[in-house]
Amino acid sequence: MLPIDISAELGKYGGYAIFFLLGSGFGIALELAGFGDSRRLAAQFYLKDMTVLKTMFTGIIVACLLIFLSSAIGWLDFSLIAVNQTFLWPGIVGGLIMGVGFIIGGYCPGTSIVATASLKLDGLSFLVGATIGAGLFGESLPSFENFWNSSYTERYLVSDWLGWSIGATVFAVTILALVMFYGAEKIEEFFKNKDTGNEWTWKIKKRSYIYGAGILIAVAALVWSIGQPDPIRKWKIMESKYASQLSSKAVFIHPLEYVKTYNEATIKLVTLDLRTSHDFEIFHLSGAENVKLNDLLNTKVVAPLAQLPPQGVVVLIADNDSISVKAWKYLKVQGVLNLYILENGLHNWNNLFAGKTISGKTFNLASPPSELLEQFPKDSYVTKIKIGSKKRAGGLCS
Amino acid sequence: MKAKPNPVKNPYFAGTILGVVLFAAFALTHSGLGASGAIARIHVAFTKLFWPSHVDCVGTFATMGAGDHNALDHASIFLLLGTFAGGMLSAWLNGRMKVEVIKGPKITKVQRLIFALLGGIIMGYGARFARGCTSGQALSGGAVLSLGSWAFMFSVFIGGYAIAYFVRRLWAD
Secondary structure, eight states: OBSOOHHHHHHHHHHHHHHHHHHHHHHHHHHHTTTTOHHHHHHGGGTSOOHHHHHHHHHHHHHHHHHHHHHHTTSBOGGGSOOOOEEHHHHHHHHHHHHHHHHHHSOOHHHHHHHHHTTBHHHHHHHHHHHHHHHHHHHHGGGGHHHHTOSEESSOBHHHHHTOOHHHHHHHHHHHHHHHHHHHHHHHHHHOOTTTTTOBSOOOOHHHHHHHHHHHHHHHHHHHHHOOOOHHHHHHHHHHHHHHHHHTTTTEEOHHHHHHHHTOTTOEEEEEEOSOHHHHHHOOOTTOEEOOGGGGGOHHHHHHHHTOOTTEEEEEEOSSHHHHHHHHHHHHHTTOOSEEEETTTTTTHHHHHTTOOBTTBOOOTTSOOGGGGGGSOGGGSOOOOOOOOOOOTTGGGO | OOSSOOOBOOHHHHHHHHHHHHHHHHHHHSSOOOSHHHHHHHHHHHHHHHOHHHHHHSHHHHHHHOTTOOTTOSHHHHHHHHHHHHHHHHHHHTTOOOOBOOOOTTSOHHHHHHHHHHHHHHHHHHHHHTTSOIIIIIIIIHHTTBHHHHHHHHHHHHHHHHHHGGGHHHHOO
């Protein structure tokens, strides 16, 4: 199932080789579109040649449809795909600055690499400038760092913002792109530039455009009608990948390991207590949150769990391990990392710590201190928690 | 090398290739494409040659290349090298490999190089500000429906259109 973690499969340098090949494809696509020529890029802003808009949105729509179609039919786990973090206002301000740089310099960073590769000296000059600009940014950042880190949401999709399903959003975005393509063709007819505009390899017929648009709409409608898999369907698709972690008990932790983790300053522990609110009020572990199993199907509840930092650990507690296993499945397929179950819930908790004191004093059973662990033999439990250091977000821009 | 360059491809065709490459990038590496991150890393590596202690002092530089960490030992650098190689290959096959300064007819070559440098500085600054460029933010983030990327994309176009009139001499026929 996609995505493949290529660096884990092929090692670091094998991964680098794949990145090189992907980059080559990227460079070829940009060069074929004519983006090694700053006049063609600048012409976008004088409405003479809309190649930038057409190529960019075709790329976005094609990739978008492929991603969400593969996700809908269970070939790709979208929760593992890096989505650019949203820093709304810094992004907008940065975008405005880039627009200004774009029309003055005639390139964007990616296209200036292609221009330099085809020996365009203005491309090289731009690339040198972009390197300097990146440096100036780092130097000046301390004066506005708070703004730069403001209006942040880790994974904020257009569909979340609209309150629509992903399928409906994909369909709407496809229609939006087609409307823009139509507009771009009409605008070009008015402002045609003999140097750059309308100078393509194939003079294709109008009918071909209509077929192309028809295919895009059909795929978008398919994505919408299948829908993105809910956690229950997703588990069926992904069972083979994760079921062994349950059957081998690799994700069931001993209460003493919970105590150890709870007292670990470097770990951000989230404890989800699935028992009834009545039982929760009688006794619960300090810091635990009381949730219902069905809450774990709600993306608003799950999103913060899936976006924990790499040293975040989520532990599930229930009266019955079959409930915590169900909860584990729901959360696992929604991309929650470092997810564990407290074995037997709280049934052994009181017995385990009964009669124990620390330096002669009793302690709070809801938040046992780490000194307690010294009273148990070292081999009384097997350590299960492994902190994955991998963080999915961020991508290649950082 | 051909005497006359081939015409460029239909933008929808080039865009489809772009989209398939972008999808492949997500499928194989779970992140998309990008360019500006690698450019920032080149800056850090270059600064480090002359002023290593400074790299350790500036927050965003230190995260890429502090101490004995090599800023260039990163996937984005290999993506950039690939972009360069792919661009070169395609330009060579299509007869567009030629030393030249691309400019509007109303400005001199030196002026064009200066404006390209200036635009590059602004763009490089903006790309760090926005945490990604047209490739990493607009294209990659756009395809996975990131709201911030869509807001960013439209603001790039707005910024360009807002200024285009004032710099029209750069590109006028």
